[in-house]
Amino acid sequence: MLDAKFVNDYIDTHLDKRQVNKVQHGFPSPRYWTDPYVPVKEVAEDRRLIREANRSTPLNLYVGVPYCIKTDPGKCGYCLFPVEEFQGNEALENYFGYLQREAAMYKEALEGATLGGVYFGGGTSNLYKEPMYHKLMDLVRDLFPNISPAADITLEGIPQLFSRAKIQAIRDSGMNRISMGVQQINERLNKLSGRKQTLKHTTQTLDWAAEFGLAANLDLIFGWPQQTVETMVEDLEKVVSWGVHDITHYELNVGGPTDFALNRYHELPAPLSNLEMYRVSRDLLKSHGYEQLTAYNFRKPGDPFGRDYEEGVVPRLDNLDSIGLGYAAISFFGDTMLEDGHAWSFINQRNIGRYRSMIDNGEFPVEQGFRHTRQDWRLAMLFRNLLGLSVDRTAYREAFGIDVYEEFRSIWDALGERELVEVTPEAVTLVGDGPFYTPMIQALLAEERYKDLREREVSHKTAPTVLSLSAPQPLASANAATE
Numbered sequence: 064m065l066d067a068k069f070v071n072d073y074i075d076t077h078l079d080k081r082q083v084n085k086v087q088h089g090f091p092s093p094r095y096w097t098d099p100y101v102p103v104k105e106v107a108e109d110r111r112l113i114r115e116a117n118r119s120t121p122l123n124l125y126v127g128v129p130y131c132i133k134t135d136p137g138k139c140g141y142c143l144f145p146v147e148e149f150q151g152n153e154a155l156e157n158y159f160g161y162l163q164r165e166a167a168m169y170k171e172a173l174e175g176a177t178l179g180g181v182y183f184g185g186g187t188s189n190l191y192k193e194p195m196y197h198k199l200m201d202l203v204r205d206l207f208p209n210i211s212p213a214a215d216i217t218l219e220g221i222p223q224l225f226s227r228a229k230i231q232a233i234r235d236s237g238m239n240r241i242s243m244g245v246q247q248i249n250e251r252l253n254k255l256s257g258r259k260q261t262l263k264h265t266t267q268t269l270d271w272a273a274e275f276g277l278a279a280n281l282d283l284i285f286g287w288p289q290q291t292v293e294t295m296v297e298d299l300e301k302v303v304s305w306g307v308h309d310i311t312h313y314e315l316n317v318g319g320p321t322d323f324a325l326n327r328y329h330e331l332p333a334p335l336s337n338l339e340m341y342r343v344s345r346d347l348l349k350s351h352g353y354e355q356l357t358a359y360n361f362r363k364p365g366d367p368f369g370r371d372y373e374e375g376v377v378p379r380l381d382n383l384d385s386i387g388l389g390y391a392a393i394s395f396f397g398d399t400m401l402e403d404g405h406a407w408s409f410i411n412q413r414n415i416g417r418y419r420s421m422i423d424n425g426e427f428p429v430e431q432g433f434r435h436t437r438q439d440w441r442l443a444m445l446f447r448n449l450l451g452l453s454v455d456r457t458a459y460r461e462a463f464g465i466d467v468y469e470e471f472r473s474i475w476d477a478l479g480e481r482e483l484v485e486v487t488p489e490a491v492t493l494v495g496d497g498p499f500y501t502p503m504i505q506a507l508l509a510e511e512r513y514k515d516l517r518e519r520e521v522s523h524k525t526a527p528t529v530l531s532l533s534a535p536q537p538l539a540s541a542n543a544a545t546e
């Protein structure tokens with residue numbers, strides 16, 4: 064357990080630092096996903112074992128697209144995701160053929176699995192033309208012939224690429240939700256990203272979604288260059304007035320060779336201004352009847368087109384199965400029933416040429432991954448549950464045979480003193496500014512394990528031994544997916 068003084072010093076030095084959100088990747092950071100040998104066939108076999116033991120949760124599917132339209136500055140000025148420049152419809156349709164072939168590779172292993180939800184993300188998934196949404200859903204139905212009406216099937220896109228015909232095709236295909244990356248409603252601020260998006264694109268898409276009965280989520284970003292609390296409040300008030308039920312409000316992650324990091328760093332609100340924005344946005348949304356589901360997700364109950372996506376947001380602790388299909392797609396798989404070393408996080412090829420050539424060779428197009436020990440998997444599950452704001456102590460004990468408060472007592476006590484966390488006999492819950500500090504809290508929880516991994520990384524770099532690529536190593540570490 065970390066020493067109380069170390070924990071207190073760590074928190075004190077990080078409270079006014081910029082938060083670096085790697086929340087989507089859970090534990091560990093993709094920097095440590097360096098194992099070049101990911102035995103996808105063995106993972107598939109484990110998946111079957113879990114299913115036969117009636118342990119599995121519904122499986123989530125992520126389907127990615129590599130392409131985005133060109134912007135000036137490139138990659139919208141801030142984006143850290145791997146993407147390729149859109150070269151036209153032919154390349155996109157050719158890519159879809161590869162997706163079909165990759166999906167077919169998973170077919171046998173998924174027989175009998177239940178689908179929890181699908182997320183068509185990217186990249187920019189609404190670059191597809193109308194007929195392709197049906198084909199995308201055919202691909203899903205081929206893997207899961209019986210899709211429950213409760214399954215959340217979301218397609219992500221940018222406002223200026225939606226049209227009425229596309230929204231109709233999306234609905235007719237069987238998808239039931241769109242997620243729009245809007246980032247800023249304020250057109251002056253949005254222009255900094257080089258995106259040719261107007262307020263009208265957003266409102267019109269929302270109208271079409273309502274016309275065709277699709278639920279709609281809006282992604283907004285705070286901590287944007289030149290943004291003030293006032294412009295943020297204006298944006299949020301507009302979104303609320305349009306009746307949007309689901310709002311994702313991310314803090315800007317600044318890094319890499321992006322325009323915002325290189326040329327607009329001085330225009331960013333200070334880290335503590337971001338905290339102020341977080342507080343104001345949370346209070347504003349709550350005052351309008353929104354519930355906070357995660358550090359970044361807010362939902363107003365009563366969406367006539369919405370469905371319960373609790374399964375995806377507040378996962379169980381004992382089992383997680385999420386398959387990523389396509390370029391740079393990420394998969395997570397693990398279960399407490401399995402022996403040490405059977406849980407994995409892995410990422411598909413981030414180079415479109417290599418993605419294609421591996422499929423052409425009949426191989427799963429995986430780039431690299433991280434093989435979890437039991438302790439790693441426990442941390443990964445803790446990270447995911449914290450994202451849902453609360454960890455159920457009983458469920459944690461049942462899954463791992465250990466009390467989550469006792470395991471990290473010095474951390475919870477120090478956070479409790481600062482009113483960032485509340486510990487009760489039932490749960491450990493993020494309170495106050497706690498959700499804003501999720502990345503810092505996760506980093507603290509993982510500190511000891513990261514120290515081991517860093518040491519291992521150094522010894523692997525200096526050791527003269529050659530690691531065999533054909534045999535799985537007990538532990539491995541990795542390079543960044545998005546850094």
Ligand SMILES: C[S@@+](CC[C@H](N)C(=O)[O-])C[C@H]1O[C@@H](n2cnc3c(N)ncnc32)[C@H](O)[C@@H]1O
Binds near residue numbers: 221
């Ligand atoms: C990977 S993008 C894909 C969606 C779509 N292409 C778009 O731009 O809206 C998904 C979401 O991630 C968020 N995002 C991307 N880069 C980010 C960054 N550097 N910091 C915070 N959020 C970011 C944006 O809110 C975006 O809507």
Ligand code: SF4
Binds near residue numbers: 138
């Ligand atoms: S923010 Fe969206 S549109 Fe822009 S580069 Fe990233 S994925 Fe593409």
